[in-house]
Amino acid sequence: MTTVAGIFRPDEKIRAFIYDAIIILCGSLLVAYSAQLKFYLPFSPVPVTAQTFVVLVLGVLLGSRRGALTMIAYIAEGALGLPVFAAGYGLAAIVGPTGGYLFGFVVSAYIVGLLAEMGWDRRIITTIAAMIIGEVILLTFGFAWLAVLTNVKTAFVAGFASFIPGDILKIMLASMVLPALWKIIGNQNK
Secondary structure, three states: OOOHHHHHOOOOHHHHHHHHHHHHHHHHHHHHHHHHOEEOOOOOOOOEEOHHHHHHHHHHHHOHHHHHHHHHHHHHHHHOOOOOOOOOOHHHHHHOOOHHHHHHHHHHHHHHHHHHHOOHHHOHHHHHHHHHHHHHHHHHHHHHHHHHHOOHHHHHHHHOHHHHHHHHHHHHHHHHHHHHHHHHHOOOOO
8 A cells, every 4th residue: 555645656766766856855853843842841841742643743744764764864863953853952841851753753653654554544443553653752752761760650651641631632543544635635545
């Protein structure tokens, strides 16, 4: 099966490469923008952002390879010092409290992209399942790194459990939007 981005990808190799490069760059900029839509909980060094929603949706829309490459491009932009991260700049942000989430973005986008390539984004129930899997991966990476920097109890409260209510809303939104997108495109059976 193909992803939404795969439908529009040109067949000719050079055009396909340019297409991939453009959507990866645009996707990384969308993740950067979503990082700026943030607020902090008083007990957590990790801000609540729109990033997890964008990461998961991009993974589904772009597929495993392009989704993961988009997140790698985003991390590389931040590592180079561009102000794209939600918390801090450069390498300090990568090894700081949000570093685990950044690497979780790559794995999560890859896995939900892989599930989308298997058709999981075409029905509400399987979209919900894919989003839950992606979210658990992302939160687990973040929690694990935050536990290294703090302790397990603090990391669980400040970096995992506190994000679950918002993540449920993001998953429900994605589960309505993505299957509807396939209906609009008219390629439910591809």
